[in-house]
Every structure is written in structure tokens, then in C-alpha cells.
Amino acid sequence: MLQYETKIDAKQLKGKDFLTLLDFSSDEIFYLLELASKMKKEQKDGKISNVLQGRSLGMIFENASTRTRVSFEVGMTQLGGHALFLSPRDLQIGRGEPISDTAQVLSRYVDAIMVRTNSHEKVEELAKYSTVPVINALTDFYHPCQALADLLTIYEHKGSFQGNKLVYVGDGNNVAHSLVIAAAKVGMDIAVATPVGYEMNSDIIEKAQEVAKTTGATILITNDPIEAVSDADIIYTDVWASMGFESEQKEREEAFGPFQVNHSLVSYAKSDYIFLHCLPAHRGEEVTAEIIDDSKHSVIYDEAENRLHVQKAILASVIK
Template sequence: MLQFETKVDVNKLKGKDFLTLLDFSSDEVFYLLELASKMKKEQKEGIISNVLQGKSLGMIFENASTRTRVSFEVGMTQLGGHALFLSPRDLQIGRGEPISDTARALSRYVDAIMIRTNSHEKVEELANYSTVPVINALTDYYHPCQGLADLLTIYEHKGTFEGIKVVYVGDGNNVAHSLIIGAAKVGMDISVASPSGYEVDPDIVQKAQEVAALTGSNITITNDPIEAVTDADIIYTDVWASMGYEAEQKDREAAFAPYQVNRELVSYAKDDYIFLHCLPAHRGEEVTADIIDSPHSVVFDEAENRLHVQKAVLATLIK
């Protein structure tokens, strides 16, 4: 079980929104990781928690999901609460109701709202009008729950963040953004290699650099995948065409071909590197089967950890 020296007033986190890891201090990130690790250990030991007994989570999904939906629903159940799945077909949002009205109405029914949508502005508006915590389960700019799961997985397999180099190879998307911020929060070095025109958002990198200046993290942005992967402890990639970019698939295949995580590329990493992927994965595109299905791959540990970090977030934020 993870244990960190943190000083966190948990009461101040009650009722807080979880929109991006930038909104949480390094100590608060460490606290959530420690709580997630504790909850994971207790779940494996069959210890039942009712910390959210009688509480309800409204889950708004505007695009498809496997891991997010299942992990949040199961997480609420394991904590004694209840989750409600809400698709656009179930909500008046799909018929033009303002997000502000949806936020104010749902706040009268549930104890927290989780949303998965392509627009980060929509999540911010929802949080602005909601009187209960809003949790970002994925937007076009951020994926903070995935970022926490990545950090937990890295620590479980490496035992530290100090001196660890994580490398992200591929599209500069929401997963990359949250990984950069998460690495900066815990003082871990990170390199990101993307093709020209597909780099991470410079404003987000600047915000992460400000955090890194306090924690000692080194952030490197490059177009050279070999430079990035050299001496890597962690290699991470994601699909080349995220949801919303499917029409660009062919163009992206051409641009990203040199960034495929394959046997040649990983030869530049440390011998004991681990491989991460947020899933779903396209074997033969962003990663070859012999890498994602190798002993170096811990992608299903990573997927499981979504459950535990989200339980930690829910238990911490819901009053």
C-alpha cells in the first residue's frame, strides 16, 4: 500500500470539483493516490466499505465508454452508493436544454455528477452551475481520472517517482495533457514525442512547467521519438485518432507511422521498462502486438486502477 508524507485538510476537498489535476496541489494528488491504494488493498481483502451509503452519482455520457462507465458504476457500488447512467437520449441536453439548467436540476437529485464529453467548456459550465461536485471523466483537453490511474500504476511497478522517466509517444491529446500535469505534480520526469502539427497544447505545457519548477520535474517536448524513449522507465502511447478525429484516420496513419511503439523503438528504453496504454488499443497501429502483449505491458493493471482512483475521488469529494 502506498504511503506518502502529506498534509491535507480533507474537509476542504469535500464538495470540490475534479476537472483537471491542475486544480489539486501535489499533496492532494499524493493523498488521492494513497487513498486509492488503501481502497484497492481493502477490496482485495474483502473488506466492505459503506462510506457512500445512500449517495447517488449521475453519470452523463455523450460518447461511448467501456472502462469509464463500468469502473464508476462498480466503484459506487463498492462504496455502498448508487450510479445512474445517463445518455443524451435520456437527457433533455440532447434536445437543446441548456447545460446550466441540467446542472441545477441534477444537483437536486444526486450527490455528484460525472460527465464524459468532447467539450471541456461544457464540463466547466456544468461545474459552474452545479451545487454538487462535478467529475471530469474525459474531455477534449483533459482526462484526469486516467492520469491518476497512470500514476498509481507507475508507483506500484517502480516503487517511486523519483528518478523515473516516463515517455509518451503519439498524439498530443487529452491523455498526454493529464499525464504531463500528473508527472509534474509528483516530480517525475516526462518526455513527449509527437509528429509536427500534433503536439500537446503549449498553454497546458506552460502550466505544467510552472508546477514542475516547484517539484523538480523535467518536461521535454520533442518531435523525435528515439530521443524521447532513450533510457525510458515507462513508455506510454494512445490511439492515433481519438474520438472525434476518426475522419482524419488515413492522414494520421501516415503522420504517426514513425511513432509506432514497436520492438525497434523500445530497444532504446531501459531493459526493465513498462508499457502503458489507456485503452482501447489498435494492435498494429500505435503499438505492435508483441509489445502490448509482452511481460513489459501492465495495461490491464492500469485499467483496473481506474476503479480504485475513482473510488478515492468519489469518497473524497462527496459530502
């Protein structure tokens, strides 16, 4: 389990939206990680929790999902609650009903709303009109639940955040945004290498750098993957063409070729590096099979499992 002494009252998270890690203090993030670690151990020990008995989660999905849907649904079940899957076909929002109406109606039925959509503005609007907590399960700008799972996985395998260098190689997308914020919040050094023209959002970088000044983390932004990976403790990548960018697949393959995580690139990292990927992965594109399937370094399935535990911690905290 994590060994951090947080200075917060757990009750202060009740009713709070989980839209981006920028909205959470370092202590609040450490609290969620500690709770996730505790819940994970209890599950392994066969202990059953009914902390959310009689509570319901509305899950709005506007695009496909494996890990997000299963982990949230199973998480609510393990906590004694109920999760309701809602696609655009199931909701009037898919036929043009205002988000404000959907938010206010669902708030009368469920105890929290989880949403996965390509528009962060839509999540913010949903939270504005909802009277129950709203959880961002992925938008075009952020993927905070994934970043929290990444932090838990890194801690489990490295034993600390400070003194470790996390490197992200690939598209400057929602995963990269949340990862940089997460690293800054916990005081972990991070380097991000993207091709020219595929950099991260400059405003998000600036916000992360402001956080890093208070925690002692360093943030390196570069277009050189070798510079980024040098002396890395953790290497992370994502698909080259995320959902919504499939039409750019061919041009992205050309731009991202030098950024493939392969044997040559990881040779610049520390010998005991670990490899992370949020999945799904395209072997032979952003990462070679020999790297992602290497049991000595790849911890992608631990990372995927930890989605369940951090989301249980989020649900338990913001609902009850």
C-alpha cells in the same frame, strides 16, 4: 501502499470539483493516490465499505465508454452508493436544454455529477452551475481520472516517481495533457514525442512547466520518438485517431508511422521498462501486438483496473 506523508485535511476535498489535476496540489494528489491504494488493498482483503451509502452519482455520457462507465458504476456500488447512467437520449440536454438548467436540476437529485464529453467548456459550465461536485471523466482537453490511475500503476511497479522517466509517444491529446500535468505534480520526469502538427496545447505545456519548477520534474517536448524513449522507465501511447478524429485516420497513419511503439523503438528504453496504454488499443497501429501483449513489460490491465480504485478515492473524497 504508497508511503507519502501528506499535509492536508481530508475534509478539504469535500465538495471540490475534479476537472483537471491543475486544480489539485501535489499533496492532494498524493492523498488521493494513498486512499486509492488503501481501498484497493481493502477490496482484495474482502473488506466492504459503505462510506457512500445512500449517495447517488449522476453519470452523463455523450460518447461511448467501457472502462469509464463500468469503473464508476462498480465503484459507487462497492462504496454502498448508486450510479445512474444518463445518455443524451435520456436527458433534455440532448434536445437543447441549457447546461445551467441541467446542472441545477441534477444537483437537487444526486450527490455528484460525472460527465464524459468532447467539450471541456461544457464541463466547466456544468461545474459553474452545479451545487454538487462535478467529475471530469474525459473531455477534448483533459483526462484526469486516467492520469491518476496511471500514477498509481507506475508507483506500484516502480516504487517511486522521482528518479523515473515517463515517456509518452503519439498524439498530443487529452491523455498527453493530463499525463504531463500529473508527472509534473509528483516530481517525475516526462518526455513527450509527437509528430509535427500534432503537438500538445502550448498553454497546457506552459502550465505544467510552471508546476515542474516547484517539484523538480523535467519536461521534454520533441518531435523525435527516439530522443524521447532513450533511457525510458515507462513508455506510454494512445490511439492515433481519438474519438472525433476518425475522418483523419488515413493521414494520421502516415504522420504517426515513425511513432509506433515497436521492438525497434523500445530497444532505446531501459531493459526493465513498463508499457502503458489507456485503451482501447489498435494493435498494429500505435503499438505492435508483441509489445502490448508482452507480460514482462506490459501492465495495461493493472492500469485499467486502477481506474476503479482511483475513482473510488475521488468519489469518497469529494462526496463525503
